[in-house]
Amino acid sequence: MKTSIYQFCKRNHLFDISAYLVLMVGGVLFLLKGAEDQGYYWQWFRIPKFLYEFDDGRFIAGPILEGLKITLNITWISLILTYIIGLVTALMRLSNSLLARGIARVYLEIARNTPLLVQIFFMYFVVAPILNIDRFVAGVLALSLFEGAYASEIYRAGIVAVNKGQWEASYTLGLSTYQEYRYIILPQAIRRILPPLTSQAISLIKDSSLVSVIAIYEMTMYANEIASETFLVFEIFFTIAAIYLALALILSRGVAYFENRYRVVS
Protein backbone atom coordinates (compact mmCIF):
# COMPACT_ATOMS: atom_id res chain seq x y z
CA MET A 1 0.00 0.00 0.00
CA LYS A 2 2.71 2.39 1.04
CA THR A 3 4.86 1.67 -1.99
CA SER A 4 1.96 1.93 -4.35
CA ILE A 5 1.19 5.46 -3.18
CA TYR A 6 4.85 6.29 -3.49
CA GLN A 7 4.98 4.97 -7.02
CA PHE A 8 1.76 6.71 -7.83
CA CYS A 9 3.25 10.01 -6.67
CA LYS A 10 6.39 9.45 -8.64
CA ARG A 11 4.55 8.70 -11.80
CA ASN A 12 1.84 11.25 -11.54
CA HIS A 13 2.65 14.92 -11.85
CA LEU A 14 -1.04 15.65 -11.53
CA PHE A 15 -0.83 14.47 -7.96
CA ASP A 16 2.07 16.82 -7.25
CA ILE A 17 0.25 19.72 -8.76
CA SER A 18 -2.97 19.08 -6.89
CA ALA A 19 -1.13 18.57 -3.61
CA TYR A 20 0.64 21.88 -4.25
CA LEU A 21 -2.63 23.67 -4.99
CA VAL A 22 -4.32 22.23 -1.91
CA LEU A 23 -1.43 23.44 0.24
CA MET A 24 -1.42 26.90 -1.31
CA VAL A 25 -5.18 27.36 -1.06
CA GLY A 26 -5.04 25.98 2.47
CA GLY A 27 -2.36 28.49 3.39
CA VAL A 28 -4.29 31.41 1.99
CA LEU A 29 -7.53 30.29 3.66
CA PHE A 30 -5.67 29.95 6.92
CA LEU A 31 -4.44 33.53 6.66
CA LEU A 32 -7.86 34.82 5.68
CA LYS A 33 -9.48 32.92 8.52
CA GLY A 34 -6.95 34.37 10.93
CA ALA A 35 -7.72 37.83 9.64
CA GLU A 36 -11.43 37.23 9.93
CA ASP A 37 -11.13 35.97 13.51
CA GLN A 38 -9.38 39.18 14.38
CA GLY A 39 -12.28 41.01 12.76
CA TYR A 40 -9.98 42.19 10.02
CA TYR A 41 -11.61 44.50 7.52
CA TRP A 42 -10.08 44.01 4.08
CA GLN A 43 -9.57 47.19 2.11
CA TRP A 44 -7.68 46.10 -1.00
CA PHE A 45 -9.16 49.03 -2.92
CA ARG A 46 -6.94 51.40 -0.92
CA ILE A 47 -3.74 49.67 -2.02
CA PRO A 48 -3.25 50.78 -5.64
CA LYS A 49 -2.69 54.41 -4.72
CA PHE A 50 0.36 53.42 -2.70
CA LEU A 51 1.69 51.81 -5.83
CA TYR A 52 0.88 54.46 -8.40
CA GLU A 53 -1.54 57.27 -9.20
CA PHE A 54 -2.62 59.06 -12.31
CA ASP A 55 -2.65 62.82 -12.14
CA ASP A 56 -4.16 64.30 -15.30
CA GLY A 57 -3.31 61.05 -17.06
CA ARG A 58 0.28 61.36 -15.88
CA PHE A 59 1.76 58.33 -14.14
CA ILE A 60 3.05 59.04 -10.66
CA ALA A 61 4.86 56.33 -8.73
CA GLY A 62 3.50 55.77 -5.25
CA PRO A 63 5.68 55.17 -2.18
CA ILE A 64 5.86 51.41 -2.75
CA LEU A 65 7.26 51.84 -6.24
CA GLU A 66 9.59 54.58 -5.01
CA GLY A 67 10.78 52.10 -2.40
CA LEU A 68 11.14 49.41 -5.03
CA LYS A 69 13.40 51.72 -7.00
CA ILE A 70 15.65 52.19 -3.96
CA THR A 71 15.57 48.44 -3.27
CA LEU A 72 16.74 47.75 -6.81
CA ASN A 73 19.44 50.42 -6.54
CA ILE A 74 20.73 48.98 -3.28
CA THR A 75 20.68 45.53 -4.82
CA TRP A 76 22.60 46.18 -8.01
CA ILE A 77 25.24 48.39 -6.41
CA SER A 78 25.72 45.85 -3.60
CA LEU A 79 25.81 43.03 -6.11
CA ILE A 80 28.71 44.55 -8.03
CA LEU A 81 30.58 45.28 -4.80
CA THR A 82 29.82 41.75 -3.57
CA TYR A 83 31.37 40.26 -6.70
CA ILE A 84 34.49 42.40 -6.38
CA ILE A 85 34.91 41.82 -2.64
CA GLY A 86 34.28 38.10 -3.12
CA LEU A 87 36.90 37.76 -5.85
CA VAL A 88 39.53 39.79 -4.00
CA THR A 89 38.94 37.84 -0.80
CA ALA A 90 39.14 34.50 -2.61
CA LEU A 91 42.44 35.51 -4.24
CA MET A 92 43.79 36.68 -0.89
CA ARG A 93 42.86 33.35 0.70
CA LEU A 94 44.64 31.48 -2.06
CA SER A 95 47.73 33.70 -2.11
CA ASN A 96 51.13 32.85 -0.69
CA SER A 97 51.15 35.87 1.57
CA LEU A 98 50.49 35.00 5.18
CA LEU A 99 49.27 38.55 5.82
CA ALA A 100 46.73 38.46 2.97
CA ARG A 101 45.44 35.08 4.07
CA GLY A 102 45.19 36.28 7.66
CA ILE A 103 43.21 39.40 6.78
CA ALA A 104 40.85 37.38 4.58
CA ARG A 105 40.26 34.86 7.35
CA VAL A 106 39.45 37.44 9.99
CA TYR A 107 37.05 39.22 7.64
CA LEU A 108 35.30 35.96 6.73
CA GLU A 109 34.94 34.84 10.34
CA ILE A 110 33.39 38.14 11.35
CA ALA A 111 31.12 38.48 8.32
CA ARG A 112 29.79 34.95 8.57
CA ASN A 113 29.50 34.59 12.31
CA THR A 114 27.70 37.77 13.30
CA PRO A 115 24.09 38.65 12.41
CA LEU A 116 23.63 40.83 9.35
CA LEU A 117 21.38 43.10 11.40
CA VAL A 118 24.21 43.72 13.85
CA GLN A 119 26.61 44.38 10.99
CA ILE A 120 24.24 46.96 9.53
CA PHE A 121 23.91 48.73 12.88
CA PHE A 122 27.65 48.59 13.39
CA MET A 123 28.30 50.06 9.96
CA TYR A 124 25.75 52.82 10.52
CA PHE A 125 26.45 53.80 14.12
CA VAL A 126 30.19 53.10 14.38
CA VAL A 127 31.82 53.15 10.95
CA ALA A 128 29.66 55.72 9.15
CA PRO A 129 30.42 58.62 11.53
CA ILE A 130 34.13 57.89 11.35
CA LEU A 131 34.23 57.69 7.56
CA ASN A 132 31.58 60.39 7.25
CA ILE A 133 29.34 58.39 4.91
CA ASP A 134 25.56 58.59 4.64
CA ARG A 135 23.09 55.89 5.56
CA PHE A 136 22.62 54.64 2.01
CA VAL A 137 26.34 54.05 1.56
CA ALA A 138 26.55 52.46 5.00
CA GLY A 139 23.69 50.11 4.17
CA VAL A 140 25.17 49.16 0.82
CA LEU A 141 28.60 48.57 2.36
CA ALA A 142 27.21 46.40 5.12
CA LEU A 143 25.24 44.29 2.67
CA SER A 144 28.17 43.94 0.27
CA LEU A 145 30.60 42.92 2.98
CA PHE A 146 28.14 40.36 4.29
CA GLU A 147 27.33 38.83 0.90
CA GLY A 148 30.96 39.18 -0.26
CA ALA A 149 32.00 36.64 2.36
CA TYR A 150 29.70 34.07 0.81
CA ALA A 151 30.69 35.05 -2.72
CA SER A 152 34.36 34.50 -1.87
CA GLU A 153 33.57 30.91 -0.93
CA ILE A 154 31.90 30.43 -4.32
CA TYR A 155 34.91 31.85 -6.16
CA ARG A 156 37.34 29.83 -4.09
CA ALA A 157 35.52 26.56 -4.68
CA GLY A 158 35.45 27.26 -8.42
CA ILE A 159 39.15 28.10 -8.52
CA VAL A 160 40.42 25.12 -6.53
CA ALA A 161 38.30 22.81 -8.67
CA VAL A 162 40.50 23.63 -11.68
CA ASN A 163 42.97 20.80 -12.30
CA LYS A 164 46.35 21.27 -10.62
CA GLY A 165 48.05 20.44 -13.92
CA GLN A 166 46.76 23.72 -15.34
CA TRP A 167 48.78 25.68 -12.79
CA GLU A 168 51.84 23.57 -13.43
CA ALA A 169 51.65 23.95 -17.20
CA SER A 170 51.21 27.73 -16.87
CA TYR A 171 54.07 27.91 -14.42
CA THR A 172 56.48 26.02 -16.64
CA LEU A 173 55.56 28.27 -19.57
CA GLY A 174 56.61 31.27 -17.50
CA LEU A 175 53.23 32.91 -16.93
CA SER A 176 52.95 35.30 -13.98
CA THR A 177 50.39 34.67 -11.25
CA TYR A 178 48.18 37.39 -12.72
CA GLN A 179 48.42 35.86 -16.19
CA GLU A 180 47.68 32.39 -14.81
CA TYR A 181 44.46 33.61 -13.22
CA ARG A 182 43.46 35.87 -16.07
CA TYR A 183 44.04 33.53 -19.02
CA ILE A 184 44.03 30.01 -17.63
CA ILE A 185 42.34 29.55 -14.27
CA LEU A 186 39.43 32.00 -14.09
CA PRO A 187 38.12 31.25 -17.61
CA GLN A 188 37.87 27.60 -16.57
CA ALA A 189 36.47 28.34 -13.11
CA ILE A 190 33.78 30.72 -14.37
CA ARG A 191 31.55 27.86 -15.49
CA ARG A 192 31.23 26.66 -11.92
CA ILE A 193 31.17 30.13 -10.41
CA LEU A 194 28.55 31.91 -12.48
CA PRO A 195 25.35 30.04 -11.57
CA PRO A 196 25.77 30.27 -7.77
CA LEU A 197 26.90 33.89 -8.08
CA THR A 198 23.69 34.70 -9.91
CA SER A 199 21.71 33.11 -7.09
CA GLN A 200 23.38 35.57 -4.76
CA ALA A 201 21.45 38.37 -6.42
CA ILE A 202 18.32 36.78 -4.96
CA SER A 203 19.76 36.74 -1.44
CA LEU A 204 20.72 40.35 -1.89
CA ILE A 205 17.24 41.46 -2.93
CA LYS A 206 15.77 39.77 0.12
CA ASP A 207 18.45 40.91 2.55
CA SER A 208 18.22 44.48 1.27
CA SER A 209 14.96 44.76 3.26
CA LEU A 210 17.05 44.68 6.42
CA VAL A 211 18.62 48.09 5.77
CA SER A 212 15.21 49.58 6.59
CA VAL A 213 16.39 49.38 10.21
CA ILE A 214 18.68 52.33 9.61
CA ALA A 215 15.84 54.29 8.03
CA ILE A 216 16.77 53.85 4.42
CA TYR A 217 13.57 54.33 2.50
CA GLU A 218 13.50 51.17 0.48
CA MET A 219 10.39 49.11 -0.12
CA THR A 220 10.09 47.46 3.28
CA MET A 221 10.62 50.76 5.06
CA TYR A 222 7.79 52.41 3.11
CA ALA A 223 5.57 49.40 3.67
CA ASN A 224 6.20 49.53 7.39
CA GLU A 225 5.37 53.19 7.48
CA ILE A 226 2.19 52.89 5.44
CA ALA A 227 1.05 49.93 7.51
CA SER A 228 1.43 51.77 10.79
CA GLU A 229 -0.33 54.85 9.46
CA THR A 230 -3.24 53.13 7.75
CA PHE A 231 -3.48 49.76 9.52
CA LEU A 232 -3.65 48.06 6.10
CA VAL A 233 -1.17 45.58 7.50
CA PHE A 234 -2.25 42.47 5.62
CA GLU A 235 -2.78 44.17 2.29
CA ILE A 236 0.53 46.05 2.33
CA PHE A 237 2.68 43.13 3.38
CA PHE A 238 0.94 40.75 1.00
CA THR A 239 1.69 43.26 -1.74
CA ILE A 240 5.39 43.70 -1.04
CA ALA A 241 5.83 39.96 -0.43
CA ALA A 242 4.37 39.42 -3.89
CA ILE A 243 6.81 41.96 -5.35
CA TYR A 244 9.83 40.32 -3.67
CA LEU A 245 8.60 36.95 -4.84
CA ALA A 246 8.19 38.20 -8.41
CA LEU A 247 11.72 39.66 -8.42
CA ALA A 248 13.20 36.45 -7.02
CA LEU A 249 11.35 34.32 -9.56
CA ILE A 250 12.55 36.47 -12.45
CA LEU A 251 16.11 36.15 -11.21
CA SER A 252 15.91 32.42 -10.62
CA ARG A 253 14.75 32.03 -14.24
CA GLY A 254 17.92 33.91 -15.14
CA VAL A 255 20.00 31.53 -13.03
CA ALA A 256 18.40 28.53 -14.69
CA TYR A 257 19.26 30.05 -18.05
CA PHE A 258 22.92 30.46 -17.08
CA GLU A 259 23.10 26.95 -15.67
CA ASN A 260 21.77 25.51 -18.89
CA ARG A 261 24.01 27.60 -21.06
CA TYR A 262 27.16 26.69 -19.21
CA ARG A 263 26.29 23.06 -18.92
CA VAL A 264 26.01 22.88 -22.68
CA VAL A 265 29.41 24.53 -23.16
CA SER A 266 31.18 22.05 -20.92
Place this chain on the structure above:
Amino acid sequence: MSTKQFGDYIIRVDSIDKTFDNGVVALKNFSTNIRRSEVMVVIGPSGSGKSTFLRCLNGLEEIDSGSITIDGIPLDNDKKNRLEIRKEVGMVFQHFNLFPHLTVLRNISLAQMLVRKRSRSEAEDEAMQLLKKVGISDKVECFPSQLSGGQQQRVAIARALAMKPKVMMFDEATSALDPEMIGEVLEVMKDLAVEGMTMVVVTHEMGFAREVSDWVIFMEDGMKVEEGTAEHFFTDPKKDRTKLFLSQILE
Protein backbone atom coordinates in the same frame (compact mmCIF):
# COMPACT_ATOMS: atom_id res chain seq x y z
CA MET B 1 75.26 8.20 -31.01
CA SER B 2 78.98 8.56 -30.65
CA THR B 3 79.19 11.13 -33.44
CA LYS B 4 77.26 13.62 -31.29
CA GLN B 5 79.16 16.65 -30.02
CA PHE B 6 78.38 17.80 -26.51
CA GLY B 7 78.89 21.25 -25.15
CA ASP B 8 79.61 22.53 -21.67
CA TYR B 9 77.50 21.61 -18.65
CA ILE B 10 74.15 23.36 -18.99
CA ILE B 11 72.51 21.80 -15.93
CA ARG B 12 74.38 21.42 -12.67
CA VAL B 13 72.71 19.67 -9.77
CA ASP B 14 74.73 19.57 -6.61
CA SER B 15 73.66 17.31 -3.73
CA ILE B 16 70.02 18.30 -3.52
CA ASP B 17 67.63 17.01 -0.87
CA LYS B 18 63.88 17.07 -0.91
CA THR B 19 61.52 16.00 1.85
CA PHE B 20 57.79 16.57 1.39
CA ASP B 21 55.61 18.11 4.10
CA ASN B 22 54.28 14.67 4.97
CA GLY B 23 57.78 13.48 5.78
CA VAL B 24 58.39 11.48 2.59
CA VAL B 25 62.01 11.78 1.53
CA ALA B 26 61.93 12.03 -2.26
CA LEU B 27 65.53 13.02 -3.04
CA LYS B 28 68.64 12.30 -0.99
CA ASN B 29 71.93 13.99 -1.73
CA PHE B 30 71.31 13.82 -5.45
CA SER B 31 73.90 15.23 -7.86
CA THR B 32 74.28 15.16 -11.61
CA ASN B 33 75.47 17.34 -14.46
CA ILE B 34 74.03 17.48 -17.94
CA ARG B 35 75.89 18.74 -20.99
CA ARG B 36 74.43 20.79 -23.81
CA SER B 37 72.75 18.52 -26.41
CA GLU B 38 72.88 15.55 -24.09
CA VAL B 39 69.85 13.29 -23.72
CA MET B 40 69.61 11.98 -20.20
CA VAL B 41 67.13 9.23 -19.41
CA VAL B 42 66.08 8.69 -15.80
CA ILE B 43 64.65 5.30 -14.90
CA GLY B 44 63.64 3.68 -11.65
CA PRO B 45 60.74 2.05 -9.85
CA SER B 46 57.57 3.93 -8.92
CA GLY B 47 58.13 6.40 -6.08
CA SER B 48 61.89 6.53 -6.57
CA GLY B 49 61.84 10.31 -7.03
CA LYS B 50 62.11 10.67 -10.82
CA SER B 51 59.26 13.16 -11.14
CA THR B 52 60.41 15.05 -8.08
CA PHE B 53 63.87 15.40 -9.63
CA LEU B 54 62.42 16.92 -12.82
CA ARG B 55 60.06 19.17 -10.90
CA CYS B 56 62.92 20.50 -8.81
CA LEU B 57 64.87 21.39 -11.94
CA ASN B 58 62.36 24.08 -12.96
CA GLY B 59 61.29 25.11 -9.49
CA LEU B 60 57.91 23.38 -9.45
CA GLU B 61 59.13 21.85 -6.19
CA GLU B 62 61.40 23.62 -3.71
CA ILE B 63 64.61 21.87 -2.74
CA ASP B 64 65.57 21.77 0.95
CA SER B 65 69.32 21.95 0.40
CA GLY B 66 71.94 21.72 -2.32
CA SER B 67 71.96 23.80 -5.47
CA ILE B 68 70.69 23.79 -9.03
CA THR B 69 72.13 25.92 -11.81
CA ILE B 70 70.66 26.08 -15.31
CA ASP B 71 72.79 27.68 -18.04
CA GLY B 72 74.64 29.69 -15.43
CA ILE B 73 71.50 30.90 -13.65
CA PRO B 74 71.14 29.73 -10.05
CA LEU B 75 67.68 28.49 -9.09
CA ASP B 76 67.38 30.58 -5.93
CA ASN B 77 64.77 32.83 -4.38
CA ASP B 78 65.36 35.59 -6.90
CA LYS B 79 62.14 35.94 -8.89
CA LYS B 80 63.94 37.04 -12.03
CA ASN B 81 66.23 34.02 -11.99
CA ARG B 82 63.32 31.70 -11.46
CA LEU B 83 61.36 33.23 -14.33
CA GLU B 84 64.43 32.97 -16.57
CA ILE B 85 64.73 29.28 -15.71
CA ARG B 86 61.03 28.66 -16.30
CA LYS B 87 61.44 30.18 -19.75
CA GLU B 88 64.54 28.15 -20.58
CA VAL B 89 63.28 24.78 -19.36
CA GLY B 90 60.28 23.33 -21.18
CA MET B 91 58.25 20.55 -19.60
CA VAL B 92 55.97 17.87 -21.01
CA PHE B 93 53.64 16.12 -18.58
CA GLN B 94 52.21 12.64 -18.46
CA HIS B 95 48.67 14.01 -18.71
CA PHE B 96 49.48 16.69 -21.29
CA ASN B 97 47.90 19.53 -19.27
CA LEU B 98 46.74 21.38 -22.36
CA PHE B 99 44.44 24.33 -21.73
CA PRO B 100 41.00 22.84 -22.42
CA HIS B 101 39.27 26.17 -23.01
CA LEU B 102 41.70 27.29 -25.73
CA THR B 103 42.15 26.09 -29.31
CA VAL B 104 45.31 24.26 -30.32
CA LEU B 105 46.62 27.43 -31.96
CA ARG B 106 45.93 29.51 -28.87
CA ASN B 107 47.44 26.85 -26.60
CA ILE B 108 50.70 27.25 -28.46
CA SER B 109 50.67 31.00 -29.08
CA LEU B 110 49.42 32.31 -25.72
CA ALA B 111 52.61 32.01 -23.66
CA GLN B 112 54.75 33.24 -26.56
CA MET B 113 52.73 36.45 -26.58
CA LEU B 114 52.49 36.86 -22.80
CA VAL B 115 55.98 35.78 -21.81
CA ARG B 116 58.17 36.14 -24.90
CA LYS B 117 56.27 39.29 -25.92
CA ARG B 118 55.85 38.22 -29.51
CA SER B 119 53.09 39.72 -31.63
CA ARG B 120 50.07 37.57 -32.34
CA SER B 121 51.10 36.96 -35.96
CA GLU B 122 54.67 36.03 -35.02
CA ALA B 123 53.37 33.69 -32.33
CA GLU B 124 50.86 32.08 -34.65
CA ASP B 125 53.41 31.64 -37.44
CA GLU B 126 55.70 29.92 -34.97
CA ALA B 127 52.79 27.77 -33.76
CA MET B 128 51.93 26.73 -37.31
CA GLN B 129 55.50 25.74 -38.02
CA LEU B 130 55.73 23.67 -34.86
CA LEU B 131 52.40 21.99 -35.56
CA LYS B 132 53.74 21.04 -38.96
CA LYS B 133 56.84 19.68 -37.34
CA VAL B 134 54.86 17.47 -34.92
CA GLY B 135 52.54 16.47 -37.73
CA ILE B 136 49.16 17.98 -36.84
CA SER B 137 48.80 21.16 -38.90
CA ASP B 138 45.20 20.23 -39.71
CA LYS B 139 43.98 20.57 -36.12
CA VAL B 140 44.77 24.24 -35.56
CA GLU B 141 41.26 25.34 -34.64
CA CYS B 142 40.37 22.23 -32.63
CA PHE B 143 39.99 22.16 -28.88
CA PRO B 144 42.15 19.65 -26.99
CA SER B 145 39.16 17.44 -26.16
CA GLN B 146 38.67 16.87 -29.88
CA LEU B 147 42.13 15.32 -30.28
CA SER B 148 43.45 11.85 -29.56
CA GLY B 149 45.89 11.39 -26.69
CA GLY B 150 48.85 11.15 -29.05
CA GLN B 151 47.80 14.33 -30.82
CA GLN B 152 47.31 16.14 -27.52
CA GLN B 153 50.76 15.17 -26.36
CA ARG B 154 52.30 16.38 -29.62
CA VAL B 155 50.50 19.70 -29.18
CA ALA B 156 51.88 19.86 -25.64
CA ILE B 157 55.39 19.32 -27.00
CA ALA B 158 54.84 22.04 -29.59
CA ARG B 159 53.57 24.36 -26.85
CA ALA B 160 56.74 23.84 -24.82
CA LEU B 161 59.00 24.19 -27.88
CA ALA B 162 57.32 27.47 -28.85
CA MET B 163 59.04 29.11 -25.89
CA LYS B 164 62.38 28.23 -27.51
CA PRO B 165 63.66 26.47 -24.38
CA LYS B 166 67.26 25.38 -24.02
CA VAL B 167 66.26 22.23 -22.14
CA MET B 168 63.22 19.99 -22.55
CA MET B 169 61.98 17.71 -19.78
CA PHE B 170 59.61 14.82 -20.36
CA ASP B 171 57.90 13.15 -17.40
CA GLU B 172 56.52 9.84 -18.65
CA ALA B 173 55.21 11.58 -21.73
CA THR B 174 53.88 8.35 -23.22
CA SER B 175 52.60 6.56 -20.10
CA ALA B 176 49.03 7.79 -20.43
CA LEU B 177 48.78 6.93 -24.12
CA ASP B 178 47.15 3.99 -25.87
CA PRO B 179 49.88 1.69 -27.20
CA GLU B 180 49.25 2.59 -30.84
CA MET B 181 49.94 6.27 -30.11
CA ILE B 182 53.19 5.88 -28.21
CA GLY B 183 55.25 5.61 -31.39
CA GLU B 184 54.16 8.93 -32.86
CA VAL B 185 55.16 10.80 -29.70
CA LEU B 186 58.48 8.97 -29.32
CA GLU B 187 59.18 9.83 -32.95
CA VAL B 188 58.84 13.55 -32.22
CA MET B 189 61.12 13.18 -29.18
CA LYS B 190 63.70 11.33 -31.25
CA ASP B 191 63.72 14.10 -33.86
CA LEU B 192 64.33 16.63 -31.13
CA ALA B 193 67.24 14.62 -29.79
CA VAL B 194 68.78 14.38 -33.22
CA GLU B 195 68.49 18.15 -33.65
CA GLY B 196 70.61 18.53 -30.55
CA MET B 197 68.06 19.54 -27.92
CA THR B 198 69.21 19.00 -24.36
CA MET B 199 66.71 16.59 -22.86
CA VAL B 200 65.93 15.04 -19.50
CA VAL B 201 63.53 12.17 -19.99
CA VAL B 202 61.75 10.03 -17.43
CA THR B 203 60.38 7.00 -19.25
CA HIS B 204 59.59 3.33 -19.06
CA GLU B 205 60.24 2.95 -22.81
CA MET B 206 63.50 1.04 -22.70
CA GLY B 207 63.69 0.90 -26.49
CA PHE B 208 63.73 4.66 -26.61
CA ALA B 209 66.25 4.85 -23.77
CA ARG B 210 68.56 2.45 -25.51
CA GLU B 211 68.35 4.09 -28.90
CA VAL B 212 68.29 7.78 -28.05
CA SER B 213 69.89 8.38 -24.67
CA ASP B 214 73.47 9.46 -24.11
CA TRP B 215 73.39 8.91 -20.40
CA VAL B 216 71.14 6.82 -18.19
CA ILE B 217 70.54 7.23 -14.47
CA PHE B 218 68.90 4.52 -12.44
CA MET B 219 67.31 5.83 -9.24
CA GLU B 220 65.81 4.23 -6.20
CA ASP B 221 64.59 5.79 -2.94
CA GLY B 222 65.64 9.25 -4.03
CA MET B 223 69.22 8.21 -4.72
CA LYS B 224 71.29 7.44 -7.78
CA VAL B 225 71.97 3.69 -7.81
CA GLU B 226 73.87 3.48 -11.07
CA GLU B 227 74.59 5.61 -14.10
CA GLY B 228 76.32 5.29 -17.43
CA THR B 229 75.92 5.22 -21.17
CA ALA B 230 73.01 3.37 -22.71
CA GLU B 231 75.40 0.72 -23.90
CA HIS B 232 76.76 0.16 -20.40
CA PHE B 233 73.30 -0.05 -18.98
CA PHE B 234 71.70 -2.43 -21.38
CA THR B 235 74.65 -4.75 -21.93
CA ASP B 236 76.66 -4.67 -18.75
CA PRO B 237 74.94 -3.21 -15.68
CA LYS B 238 77.08 -3.51 -12.57
CA LYS B 239 74.70 -3.44 -9.62
CA ASP B 240 72.34 -6.30 -8.79
CA ARG B 241 69.54 -3.85 -8.12
CA THR B 242 69.89 -2.44 -11.62
CA LYS B 243 69.94 -5.90 -13.18
CA LEU B 244 66.80 -6.88 -11.31
CA PHE B 245 64.96 -3.72 -12.35
CA LEU B 246 65.99 -4.06 -15.97
CA SER B 247 65.05 -7.73 -16.10
CA GLN B 248 61.62 -6.88 -14.68
CA ILE B 249 60.97 -4.02 -17.04
CA LEU B 250 62.41 -5.65 -20.14
CA GLU B 251 60.53 -8.91 -19.94
